[in-house]
Amino acid sequence: MGMADADREMAPTGTGALYRRFVGPLLSSDEGSDAEQLSTLSLAALAQASLRRGWPGVSTVLAGLARELQRPDARLEQTLFGCRFSNPVGLAAGFDKNAVAAGIWHCFGFGFAELGTVTWHAQSGNPRPRLFRLAAERAALNRMGFNNIGAEAVLRTLERQRLPAPGRRPAVLGINLGKSKRTPLELAPDDYASSLDLLAPLADYAVINVSSPNTPGLRDLQQESQLRRLVERLRRLPGCPPLLVKIAPDLEDDAIDAIARMAYEEGLAGVIAVNTSLNRLGLEQRRLASSGLTLAEEAGGLSGAPLRARALEVLRRLRAIAGPALPLVGVGGIDSAQAAWERIAAGASLVQVYTGWIYEGPELVPAILDGLRLQLDRHGLAHIGAAVGSGLPWKETA
Numbered sequence: 001m002g003m004a005d006a007d008r009e010m011a012p013t014g015t016g017a018l019y020r021r022f023v024g025p026l027l028s029s030d031e032g033s034d035a036e037q038l039s040t041l042s043l044a045a046l047a048q049a050s051l052r053r054g055w056p057g058v059s060t061v062l063a064g065l066a067r068e069l070q071r072p073d074a075r076l077e078q079t080l081f082g083c084r085f086s087n088p089v090g091l092a093a094g095f096d097k098n099a100v101a102a103g104i105w106h107c108f109g110f111g112f113a114e115l116g117t118v119t120w121h122a123q124s125g126n127p128r129p130r131l132f133r134l135a136a137e138r139a140a141l142n143r144m145g146f147n148n149i150g151a152e153a154v155l156r157t158l159e160r161q162r163l164p165a166p167g168r169r170p171a172v173l174g175i176n177l178g179k180s181k182r183t184p185l186e187l188a189p190d191d192y193a194s195s196l197d198l199l200a201p202l203a204d205y206a207v208i209n210v211s212s213p214n215t216p217g218l219r220d221l222q223q224e225s226q227l228r229r230l231v232e233r234l235r236r237l238p239g240c241p242p243l244l245v246k247i248a249p250d251l252e253d254d255a256i257d258a259i260a261r262m263a264y265e266e267g268l269a270g271v272i273a274v275n276t277s278l279n280r281l282g283l284e285q286r287r288l289a290s291s292g293l294t295l296a297e298e299a300g301g302l303s304g305a306p307l308r309a310r311a312l313e314v315l316r317r318l319r320a321i322a323g324p325a326l327p328l329v330g331v332g333g334i335d336s337a338q339a340a341w342e343r344i345a346a347g348a349s350l351v352q353v354y355t356g357w358i359y360e361g362p363e364l365v366p367a368i369l370d371g372l373r374l375q376l377d378r379h380g381l382a383h384i385g386a387a388v389g390s391g392l393p394w395k396e397t398a
C-alpha cells in the first residue's frame, strides 16, 4: 500500500468511513428512516454545494472529496458519440431528477451523470410512500412516477449552476427525458421534443426514456414503429445532441432485437440497458414491512442486485444483434468492480450505478475504477476499450 493509500485508509473523516458509520445503519433495515427522505436531504446539501462550489470553504471540501474518490487514469478514458468520458462509471438517471447537483458529480469520481428523468410538465409523481428498501436483498422497489420540476425549471436550475459548456465538463452530463403523465401517448413525440428543444444546448447527450414502469402506457413506445417515429421527430430538432434510448429489462427477445436493429439503422448514439423491472425476479413472496403486502402485490419497478443477471442477459443480446459499432450502457445491479467488469466484457462501453451506490456508499465508484484498472493489468490490456465486448472473465489473480 502506498503512502496515499495508507492516508486514505486511516483518514477518520474519509467520506467512505463517514458514510459507513452514519448512513450505513440507516440502510441496513427496510424500516426506520424513510428512503425518499434520505435522498431528498442529501440532494438538498449537494444542491447547495453545486451552487456554491467556487466558495473557498466549499471548494476545499469538494477538492478533498475528489482527491479521495477520483482515479484519473488515461487507460479508462474513452471518446464515445463525440463525448469524452474520463472513466466509464456514471450515475444512473433518477437520483438527480431535477439536475440540482450537476456541477459536482465529478467530485464523486463519476465519469458521467445522467440527470432526470425530466418531463415537459412539472409533476408531483405518485403518492408516498413510493420508494422502499429491500435491505437484505440489496434491492429497492420504486414507483416514483417521474416526479420532477419540469423542463423549464430544470433549465433554470442548470443555468444557475453556471456549468462549463458541453464538451468542456469534468464529467459528461446526459439529460434523460420522459413523457409527461398528462400528455396522451399519441402526442408523446411533441412532449419529448418540447423538453429536448429547451434543454439540448445544455446536454452532452440526451436519453429517450421509454422504459419507466411507473407512467401508464410509456413502455408501449418501445414498439419499433413508435420508437422510430419518436427518434425521427427528435432528430429533426436543431442542435439535437447525441440521442440514446433506455430500455426495460422485461422486453421479449424479439423486441430487444428490433430495438438493437433500429438503433443501429437510425444511427442512434447508443442504448442504455436497463431500467427497473416489473418482474419480481424470485422475490414475489417477499413482504414489504411497511404495507404487509408481497412484492407480487405491490406496484413499482425493482432495482439492485436481483436485477443483475437479467440486465447482463439483455446487454449480451443487444451486443449480439448490433455488434461493436453501437455503444451500449450497462445498468442494473452493478455493485462491485466484478459486476462492472462483466458488463463491460459483455459489450458495455459504459456502466451506471444507482441502487448499489446507495448501499455501498461513495466508495463504490473508486472501488470499481481500481478493480477495472487491476483487471486491465491482469489481462495485459492497455485500454478499457479493448475489454469492451471481449468476453474476458474476471481474474482473481495475475
Ligand SMILES: Cc1cc2nc3c(=O)[nH]c(=O)nc-3n(C[C@H](O)[C@H](O)[C@H](O)COP(=O)(O)O)c2cc1C
Pocket (backbone or CB within 6 Å): 092, 093, 094, 095, 097, 116, 117, 131, 140, 142, 144, 146, 176, 209, 212, 246, 274, 275, 276, 302, 303, 304, 305, 307, 331, 332, 333, 334, 352, 353, 354, 355, 356
Ligand atoms: C428511486 C429510483 C428512481 C429512478 N428514477 C429513474 C428515472 O427517473 N429515470 C430513469 O431512466 N431511470 C430511473 N431509475 C432507474 C435507474 O436509473 C436504473 O436504471 C435502475 O435502478 C437499475 O440500476 P440499479 O440496479 O443500479 O439501481 C430509478 C431507480 C430508482 C431506484
